[in-house]
Amino acid sequence: MHKPLNILLVEDDAIEVIKFNRVLRKMPSRHLIIEANNGQHALDILGDRDVVPDIIVLDLNMPKLNGIEFLKKIKMDEYRKNIPIIIFTTSSHYVEINECYRIGVAGYVLKPLKHIDYISNTQSMIEYWSCNEFVN
């Protein structure tokens, strides 16, 4: 039932990248994580049509091109607009949550400060998407 995922992780904080990798390494499926350290870097990676992530896990506050700017750009890209995007952020601001759902996200998950809650939220998100069917 659970399938390994190709995940594009868009995250500028190196510690957050390490935390995310650690949680996924302890899960039963071998997920592939492609790392981008901001929205522009993610767009550059997606410029290569051979890179086909199942999902995009997106932070919001990043330099160069932030999460919402990236989200708007990807939703205008005919080839990439249907990839499920899950916001993974510490921001619980109503305006950002509202804007993300308005543009179109497949979930908005908060990064809790307590590590045990961080593990729980991350695992829940990955388990959910690894049960999904995707465009091949």
Added chain:
Amino acid sequence: MNKSGPIIIIEDDLDDQEFLSEVFSELKYKNEIIFFGDGEAALHYLTETKIEPFIIFSDINMPKLNGMELRAKIHENEELRIKSIPYLFFSTVAEQASVIDAYSKSLQGFFVKPSSYSDLRDIIKTIVEYWQKCVSPDYIK
């Protein structure tokens, strides 16, 4: 997102309705479970009700209004769209054409119904727990 709102299941197969009913009963979520046998009845409920549902599970092949058509109608309806109700396809098969069509309608998940009861229970648990953890704008009419 109203996490205590009803869970809507649109499913024309009565056996599948029964299995799902048993699973939700075993999982003991407090949400009311409301079944519809076709998309038209579900759309009528969704446009008329003052209650904001938590999640919509939708089959694809159904009489009157199928899952794809229902998803499109919800997405085109401003009143319903701003409620940000997670809309999931829960189908017997996952043909690539259906998967492509489904994701183009901006849905929040596409799942194949497992054939065993325990797998069905596990997948429902995974789905509900994910959406319980997600945040969304509170819907204010």
